[in-house]
Structure formats: C-alpha cells, structure tokens
Amino acid sequence: MTGTLTSPDGGPIRVRMAPSPTGPLHIGTARTSLYNFLTARHEGGTYILRIEDTDALRGTVEYERDIIDNLHWLGISWDEGPQVAGGDDVGAFGPYRQSRRMDRYAREADRLLASGAAYRCYCTADELDAVRKAQDAARQPPRYNGRCRSLTDEQRAAFEAEGRRAAIRFAVPAETIRFDDLIRGAVEFDNALLGDFVIVRADGMPLYHFVVVVDDEEMRISHVIRGEDHLSNTPKHIALIRALGYREPVFGHIPLILNPDRSKMSKRKSQTAMTAYREQGYLPEAMVNFLAFLGWSPGTEEEIFTLDELAARFEIGKVHKGGAVFDGERLDHLNGVYIRAMSDEQLALRLRPFVPEALPDDALRRIAPLIKERLVRLGDAAELVAFLVETDGQVAARYAADELVPKKADAAQTAAALVRAREVIGALDPADFAADLLESRSREAAEAFGWKPGDFFRPIRLAVTGRAVSPPLFGSMELLGRDATLARLDAAIEKLAVTA
C-alpha cells in the first residue's frame, strides 16, 4: 500500500468506525465505514470498530447484530473490535463497546471536574427548555446560558438539598479553534459562540461528544474520518482533547449522502437500511462499488472496481467536498453489470435464497443463464421463474382469453394457431423436447400458418408462462417439460373455445 498519511507517533495510522446501534446499518454509516476501511487498507493502517452504545434507551443488540452482519456482508472487516479473534476485551485498546468502558469515562469526567474544566449543572429539563424557548423567541442562538458555571458551595448545597441530580457540563474555553481537515483544508471556529455542553447526564450516563474523545485517545486513533454532519462538532472535541491533555488526531469530514431533494439522506425520504437493499438482491460488490463513487473517483473513466482495487486506489484526500445524491438508478445499473459478469453457476448459487424453495437446484441452474441479463436485482428472479413452480391452473388463471389474441386476429384464428403449435410441439418426443428443436418447429409452424413469429409466439408464451413477459420462450418450455407445456397449451385452447 502506498501510504501517504502518517500517525502522530510516526507509526501506521489507526482509523475507526463508531456506529451507534440505534437502528439498522444506514447507507451513510456504511459509506463512512467503507471510506475508513479503504483508508486503513490503502495506508497499511489499522481499522477499528467500536460500538457506541451509550444510548441505552434507543440502542438494541438486534441493531448491533444488523450493523455487524451487514458490514461483513459488504466485505468490510476490522482488525480490532467486536467479533475479532481475541475477543472484545482482549488487546491493549479494548473493550470496544462503550457500555463496557463506563469506568474510564467516569475517571476522565472526574479529572475534568477536579481541574475545573467541567462543572456540575443542576438545571432541570424544564428550566433548560424555558431558556431555549426564550432564546428562540428573542431570535438568539439556542445555547446553555451558563447558570451553573460558577455556583457557590451554598447554591450547590441548596440544589442538592432539593434533591436535584447534577449533570456534568464542559466549560468551553472561549477561544478560536483551528484545524486542518483532510478533505476541507483549514477550518476555523470560534468556541466563544458555543454553550457549555453536557458531557455526563444527571443519571451518570456519559454523552457522545465526551466518550468519542476519550475512546479515540485510548484507542490511539490517529485519523478521525466521519460524516460532514460532525464538522461543527469538531471544535467541541478539540476543546475537550486539550482540556484532557490528549493528542489531537487528524480530522477528515466526508460529504453527506443526500436524498433526491439534496437534504441529508434519511429514512423518511429514502431507503436507508442496508438490509433492505440486501433483501432485494443487490450484490455487496455492486453496493461497495456504488458507495465508493459517492464522493470519490479514481480520476479516470474506469468505474468497475472490486474492494481490493478500491483499497489500492482510494485516497481520502481526493474525496469531494460536496454532498452526493443517492441515485438508485445508477445502483440498479451497476448491480446489473455485476450480475451479468457472474458465471451461471455462481448466479444460481446466489439466486437460491431469492427463488421459491419448490424450484429444484437443477432447474435453477438451468434457468439462471436464461434470466441473467434480465435481472436488475437477484430478487427479480422470483417472478421470472414463477411459471416453473406454479400449477397449470395457476398459470391459466393469470390471463384472460382475449389477452391471447393478437391485435390483428380474432379468437378463432388464435385458437387455430395454438392448435397448430400444440401439434408440432406435441409431435416431439420427450427426448427431443429441447429449445433449439422447439424453436425451429415453431418457426416453421408460424410460417406455414402465415403469421409473423412474434404474433404466433405471443399466445404461446402467455399460455405456457402465464405472462406476457418471460424468459426466452423455447428455453422456458424445455425447462417446464413436455407434459406441462402441452397441458398449458390445451388449457389456453380451451379458454378460447369457451369465449368463442
């Protein structure tokens, strides 16, 4: 790997992904994970997964499992973190679940309290809410008014006598914070504009801005690569880092993935759960390729890349600054490209979970090449192969007699055409019941009948598959078998007879 990034101590870089299990793996989280992973790989560094499960109310183990499963599904693996050989707690930097690191946060909070960099705040939710409302009414920025910043011992005692439980706030130093963002370059914030924020809740639970800083230090994270939504949180983190005497990592804020209306991609306006894409039959290879190009490009016109190829080429510094709309049509196209590139055997294997169990493996293997170039998603296969598992009755019930009739013909003519087709098809021995023979015989019949192949085949297709759109007709008939094919043809002829 051609590393260009260096960690403060000169060693290999250490990057991390820190998802919160408050929902299934989000597309945006997956992309951030991917960029971190690719950066670690490209630079020969270490990639760490840390579960940010301090929000006990919203986080669940199911979501954590979903996140880990889907990250693995994408092909993203981590060198340190949950489910890595050695276990969560082993290694110099674990555990990797914040819920198991509470003692560390408590210790660091105490240090801040002792140094005066943080203080206890006795304001209640109602009081804070009232302040915020007043600020809003006065068109002032909503931020903590600092009431508890310099309480006297007596005041503190009085609040505690009231039974109020204190949260811990960080006393944000009024200073200008500058940092050199990997992607945006020099950025500057005035922390005098910030309110003192809570780092530990009254119930003792430490909060995000605080734990992220503690963990990144203890896990020796050298480069923090995260979504742009964290850019304006960074000065808070840097202030905390300084107050705690930590080393400052390099920050890199990647652009957001957007809804079609260009707002931050959300569940409300887009499908954001990776699982949903997986269930529809998007391939992890296509998803990774697609995600990688949402905010980055190799600078050439190549566009199909494997994970390894991406790792070789990806440079965090070349990531764009502007957000990128999630374009489902482009994903569809890419998915189709990957599907078509697969071998028939591979496709059949991956199609298995998406088609009816009633479809035998052998039939699936044989129909795979027939439907390959018709698939956008693996899930689309179910409809394409359905005629093979449906009963003759179910197939017949899918269409009405008049649908069999081509525009320029009537029911009687169509019936005659089907009878003709049935004759030549029925004349074939079971042993000869193969696509090429079926096609040549049917074409001859069409010509003899005086119909264009398209008109002649249309009612046959509907009769045999129950659908106007199907895999190639003669291959479909071969797979269906002689008996079912003839039975379905008979059923169609019967339908026409009833109408006429």
Next chain:
RNA sequence: GCCCCCAUCGUCUAGAGGCCUAGGACGCCACCCUUUCAAGGUGGAGAUCAGGGGUUCGAAUCCCCUUGGGGGCACCA
C-alpha cells in the same frame, strides 16, 4: 437567529490556468438487433462550468462579493 461547509449536464462525476467550442457513466430519446422483456450496438438531446466582479496574455480551474443548497447549535449519536 448564529456558526460552519459546499456549488461542472436531471444524477454520479473527469477537470488541479492554456490539452475544454467541457470528457465519461446513469437516466432519457432515436435507430439497429430481436419470439416478449431485457441485454448488446450505433447515434442524439442535455452544463454560456450558480451569478457578478477581479487577478492573468489566457480561468470551470486562483481571489472577493452575491445567490442558492446543506450541516450544526440536545441531559441523541
């Protein structure tokens, strides 16, 4: 409201002062191929590089302003 970030075809992007009368891909349109649908092939429409000022012999590329968009400002992450 305040702070910060961003800005090339509808979308993803190439472009790091002259190679750009701006290239590719998706999508769209037409034609070809064709048993349906796809896939594939060929061609086309589509961006006065958000607008306005500079700098320069020369700007999509550098600077400033304006406009537009986005993000943040929780005892969520």
